[in-house]
Amino acid sequence: MKAFNTLLTFLFLITVKSAFAQGQAVTINSPDKRLSLSVFTTDKKLVYSVRAGNTPIIKPSALGLKVDNTDLGDNAQISGTAVLSTINESYAILGNHSVAYNRANEADIPVAASGRKFSIIVRVYNDGVAIRYTIPVESKHIDGEYTAWSLPDKVTKIAWADFHQSYEGLNYVTPVAKIPEGKTIMSPVTFEAGGYYVSIAEADCENFSDMALVRNGNVLSVNFPFAKSGWDIKPAITQIPLNGMYHGKQVSPWRTTLVARSMNELVNSDLVTNLCPAPAAGSDFSWVKPGRALWQWWSVGSPKYEDQKKWYDAAAKLKWEYYLVDDGWRYWQQPGKDQWALLKEVINYGKTVGVKSLVWVDSKEFRKAPERKAYLEKVKAIGADGIKIDFIPDATDEIMQWYAETMQDCADLKLLLNFHGSVKPTGLRRTYPNDMTREAIRGNEYHMTRYNRVMPPQHDVTVPFTRLLAGPADFTAVILNPKELESTKFTWPHEFAQAIVYLSPITHFADQYQYYLDSPMFDLFQQLPTTWDETRVLPCTSMGDVVAFARRKGDTWWVGVMNGGDEREIKIPLDFLNKKTQASLVYDGATNNSVDRREQTVTKHDVLTIRLRPSGGFVAKM
Known part of the structure; x- marks a missing residue:
């Protein structure tokens, strides 16, 4: 699983420009210039926002850790020039596809708050953004975190999960207002708004308590349900690579916002793994077999x-x-x-x-x-x-x-x-x-x-x-x-x-x-x-209603469809095929514990019309 295209790092100055009468701002763009993340201060509070072109993805939202009873998001200022680095690598992965591409712009933004010095580190990808904090030197205790996501105004539906110690709560798709206010829910949380699918989660959690979320109005905020009083900061364990350090500094996990233009981009995103370290130099995982x-x-x-x-x-x-x-x-x-x-x-x-x-x-x-x-x-x-x-x-x-x-x-x-x-x-x-x-x-x-x-x-x-x-x-x-x-x-x-x-x-x-x-x-x-070489989320898919994936391994395609509680008819274009092929098609049978299996020849020009029973499904091998 060796990464290649060595991490390219070069330094240059980003001008910290005035963006508001009362604050400062640093804006970082994605490699394709589509996404932008801005970090700024307003009324001496640290804030960020995310846009896709002219579309607000995350409205101005709070930043900050509470360390040793000090809110690092308050009484804050961007204290100097930011340092930019570029990431451009790829690596093998056992997942929705066989190769992941890790391409992003990263900025290390120096901040001073209430006499404490630290950095906000941000990465901007073509499919999302991530934010983490360095821990001020000689800090003793993490009390909490104030990072938040202020949702856009017109969220059509949101997918979320009940609180559970081991993530075994029920999952729902509802309007935002149906999420219990002030109660812990589990991430990832995914919503549709403005033609985008946006998912909130975390990456590279090595020695922080697990991050959950709490809703207040239209804002989701970081919550630590397993460490309500925080925790003492411990020295890094140098014998393993996952010791809470990044470029020689103690850091928080990444707080991630995946931004996709389609469900296909959403499911195929490697944002969470891209934000994690490569295997240690000299590691051999060729023995890992799915x-x-x-x-x-x-x-x-x-x-x-x-x-x-x-x-x-x-x-x-x-x-x-x-x-x-x-x-x-x-x-x-x-x-x-x-x-x-x-x-x-x-x-x-x-x-x-x-x-x-x-x-x-x-x-x-x-x-x-x-x-x-x-x-x-x-x-x-x-x-x-x-x-x-x-x-x-x-x-x-x-x-x-x-x-x-x-x-x-x-x-x-x-x-x-x-x-x-x-x-x-x-x-x-x-x-x-x-x-x-x-x-x-x-x-x-x-x-x-x-x-x-x-x-x-x-x-x-x-x-x-x-x-x-x-x-x-x-x-x-x-x-x-x-x-x-x-x-x-x-x-x-x-x-x-x-x-x-x-x-x-x-x-x-x-x-x-x-x-x-x-x-x-x-x-x-x-x-x-x-594991798969390619995955496509099919157009009939709708969060909380029906899900349909086409996945390729070698030259063979597999299709899996699961229906929710309502009977429905869907259509599946077979345009992902590249040649005429023999297919095994497995439809719902006359009863829930039977199947209607058909063997037939199909081409990329065919469209399957499938009638799904409530809680029904469909499987194909082509």
Whole structure:
């Protein structure tokens, strides 16, 4: 994952010009000149705004950290000339496409506030902007943050998520006024306004507490729900690259505003990963391999030792790369053998049928560095290829640093990572590509009969524009058991489409293996990729209503469509094809647990007309 086109950095002076009778301003443009970000002072308060041409994207909004009881956004002035640098690089990525392009203009703007000196660092991309703060030297405590986003006047709809410790709240699409005022919601938050799609999030969170948001009127502001009294600033850990430093200074995470002219630009943006460090020099992540995983917990509960060969055999028949041994293996016992010996036996069996193993663990086993390293070495020694870490504490500054240290330890041991019961990602899979996926989403664990859990259809067609904009999500996709689909009547094509639309380089399939082996879509399950060379969001897509993606791997296109709660008809032009091809088309069947599968020849001139049941879907391979 080595970046090339070396980071170009050159210095020159930007004139700090008078923009208001009472203030100063620095304006930075995107490389294509379309977006501009202005930082200025008005009434001695730090403010910024974002425009796309003449269209206001973010109206003048507050800036500032509160450090040692001092608001660095108040009694402030831009204190000197800004320093500009240019970023121009590309790198491989396991995602919506195979290569990410990182091109931006960056400015380091010196500021003085209440006797404290620091900088506001801004980056402006063609598809968004980002802002972070340097921490004044000798600061002791972060009390809070005042960064805000003042929304434009005519927001047509906004996608957002309920507060939840591990991001497992429901997601909604509503008018702005329907977001509970004064209550914490989770980012990313995405809205439509003025012909643009705008998404608010954070990037490169290394040792700050996780950022959530609070609405007051038409303004969204930074909130730290897991650190209400702030936290003490700790010395940087020099042994790992993710230590909260940037160009030798302690910094906050980036506060990001993605600005897209279409849903296609929105979903394909690499803004969040672009803002994160490249892997450390000399790193080799060629061993990181995506794939599909079978697992047992969702469908039948804790894994039983005597059943494991059947699960590995089923994964092999499906041609899936991985099997996850989930919670329950730690209680295995047989005469003369403890759980570790038995786990090694099943992992060894998996190797004989060509299936690699992932192992579930509880984070409490290794919250501290020495125990963590010893435990991970034990997992590696028995032959596992990856680890799923669950039940992670609140995302405080210390726990965010624990994530970084864990990614480093797993990289050292060549272990793939899946964080569950976790915080959202902030792009650091660029630094550690072994951080394959994480939960931090209300996935199919919230649609299962044994816990009397039922998911509303709108959630499924909202998360591609909220949580998934932060990074891959382990939704644990594709329920086929008719009993489990009885409540909401999700259809089989809708369920299959989850594995196409929801990016997860290792995709864990939720259901009992027999449902996949007996499925009329069995051959498609055998062939489905989990990472892509190209992604197109199709024109019929509407946040909270219906979502349709076309994704290409090599010369094969896959289409996944998920419908919300209302019956509808959509049209899909096949203009992304470049030649006549044979297609497998899977429509909703007569019932929610059946399909209408057709094999036919299609060309780029064809337009598919698809009638979707409520909670229905469509899948195609071309």
